Amino acid sequence: MVTIATKSMFTDTRQPNFLYGKGLLTTHSDDQHNGRLYATCEHYVNTIPAFPIFESTDMGQSWRHVSNVTDQVNGWGMRYQPFLYELPEKIGSLPAGILLCAGNSIPQDMSATKIDLYTSLDHAKSWQYLSTVVQGGTASVKGQKPVWEPFLTVIDHRLVCFFSDERDKKTHSQKLAHKTSRDGLQWGAEIDDVALDNPDARPGMATVSKMANGNYIMTFEMVVEGAVVINGERNRSNFKISKNGLDWRPGDSGTEFANGGSPYVTVLSDGRVVANSTGNELYVNDKNGDGKWTTVQTPMAGAYSRSLTPLGNSQVLIISAGPYAGPTAKADHELTSLVFNVPTG
Template sequence: MHLFTLLTLLPLAAATAIPQSPPSYQQPSAPALDSVLIFDPPSNYTVPRTLYARTLLLKKTNTLLATWENYGPNNNTFPYFPIYESTDGGVNWSERTKVYDQVNGWGLRYQPFLYELEEDIGDYAAGTILLAGSSIPDDLSETQLELYASTDGGYEFTFVSHVARGGVALPNNGETPVWEPFLLTYNHELIYYYSDQRDPAHGQKLVHQVSSDLLAWGPIVDDVAYPTYDWRPGMTTVSLLPNGSYFLTYEFYGAVEEAFAVYYRLSEDPTKFDDAGDGSVIRAGDGTFPVGSPYNVWVPSGGENGTIVVSCGTEGDVWVSGDLAETWERVATPEKTSYTRSLLVEGGGGTVLIVGAGVLNGEENNVTASTIDVGGL
């Protein structure tokens, strides 16, 4: 759910699914970063200026891409998703392109997500860069989850397909928006995960749809849907673990521990998280747990099981597990707290890049990047 809207207005598939292997990272060592500035908005930007950063590593060229919600001047009437690049591991950044709404005339407003196709899907070749996000008009009266694609390395994006359409962009029970996309390839199809408020039985639930050509999308499938109406899971992120399980994190308004505690589920099939039980809170040995707007990655460094790293929206720290989510430890990072931060594995698989774009209603928000060395934890 996108809490900024509330605060601002009050302010061909295989027969048997075979899990993919975790990716093999062979990139050069990544430089250590401590709050490197990616983008500092000019003074005429609208509060919160920037929010909801997401990143992608183009492995063939070792180029980093970053995007975020961009609250430009003139009250953000026709927003776009900026795409910035770094060719030196995140030390220096420059603008590569701007992606505008090409079909609705509304603007690309909320929750961008970057993804590189790992295999050919339909007419789109492996290496195609996908951009998901929500197109929303200036009055926030509708939400439309979209898919754009770039076949030239992220310099030019073109509209591909509409995925899901919803109502007013407010995170209130009874409203019907769709938002917070996340993409994953599985069983030769693209999974488009998102948060869905359209079901009258649920204030919000997590769902997905799949496509074998990026043009036509299958039926809505529940991933996390609780029986209590006002329990609101949100913000799907999924990683593949080395034992073949898929690891899903989400914020959970309704959690016993605290509103928006971060929960996880494990499944051997990333299209069947709804069969994986009610989920478990991530809790470190010291009793602390992450709260709000999570993101997770699996890192091949840190032991025979690698390391799961989970970020949240209320702490600069991350929570890590070296035993496939059995136990957790809280670890400090140099990156600032942001409403939701992206995590990205680079540098031979031992470095995690953390990128944040500020907090809700932040008057001084900007986009920054830091790293942690997971192998050295």
């Protein structure tokens, strides 16, 4: 494992320091910049928060802080749930290879949530506001209809943002949905992806990847308020499959593959599906989501929403910023990375 960031790197860091680590490998840029790794996370500070961006040019052996994604439109700060993405193709006027960062802009009093989208045309040296995907209510008080946890991908030549939505409280404690855009500026209607009949169900933290057979797999956590704790866990990690990545049968709660929450899924170059949950394990499936999932231990401790980025040659980049911690928790998290070879057989 390699340490990307510690609290000593920044003068204003406060506990829990870092959370919600996310990574990226560039593969659609020019020859000079392809193969670079990037990482980001929530950064807890006493002033206005931003998402720090780190770069590695030696496949994760070392990292350096190169920029920050700052709030350029609200004056609130970029506070929660960053996500990094590289466009694989041209979308509107956005060229293939442009870097995107989506995240939740939230004021200090937690009175609003906005999933804003930023772009970088200079390989993460600087960032510019592009658009707002969706806006919700108060971030800190349950029942106040916030939006959370963006995940970006391109499907059918459209930029798609999946997110968690608490704005339909009478029917759904929380649901998963997505919006699409042809240009990254204008966003279409919200489409439900996991919206269950049980009003106490809280599906959250969707991640999506295209499998070798052309179908798409989504992982998400399933929390039911008041549920019985089993083996120390109330949350479950579920998955479900879509033929086109945009139609997910919202009433389908999916299939459990792990205890714990905040799962993440990706697909390796050899077609194997790899997912995780809150533990140190990876879960591997070689049949496009059908049948058995094999459990693989990693040397990196479990964490809240560890991201998985395929690197080729059965390797995956894991970015961690430690286990879940509330915004005032007395935790000293570091941002770390691991390049892990997923064993075959």
